Amino acid sequence: MEENNESACKMSFEFVTMSSHTLEIARRLRNSTDADSRLLGETVIDVSELSGETQRLLAQAAKKDGTCDLTPYFDRDMSRAVEAANRLIQSNDSDLRDVSRCVLDQAKAIAASRTSFLDDVRRVSGDEVADKVGRGEWKPEPPSSSPTER
Secondary structure, three states: OOOOOOOOOOOOOOOOOOOHHHHHHHHHHHOOOOHHHHHHHHHHHHHHHHHHHHHHHHHHHHHOOOOOOOHHHHOOOOHHHHHHHHHHOOOOOHHHHHHHHHHHHHHHHHHHHHHHHHHHHHHHHOHHHHHHHHHOOOOOOOOOOOOOOO
16 A cells, blocks of 8 residues: 655744753843843743743644644744844854844744745645735634545
């Protein structure tokens, strides 16, 4: 019997893991009086926690039914933090430069993961479904109560 691999999952996810030193800097920056520094600190901490939770959900999904909600990870708005990081990447303060690079790396990782996911949806289900998923308009149909024959 030949197996059809057309529907096999080919997506990949990227996550940026922060060192304890970087997280320490981010916690300090979170209390800064400078709005850009504060935003960078908050973003590094929030996205690090979100990345860890997403990794946990993906691992659970792999063991169970293969489904999990990726919306919080994919829809994290990084635009303001990326703008702040681009302003602070040239700072004389090496901690600000390091955290700025981390924010930019986190934004790239989320974008790459989302692109990989949408490409896989497009490959398996077609452009129309992928476009709906990308706009947040697609809802999966509830599972049928009768088994499907194969």
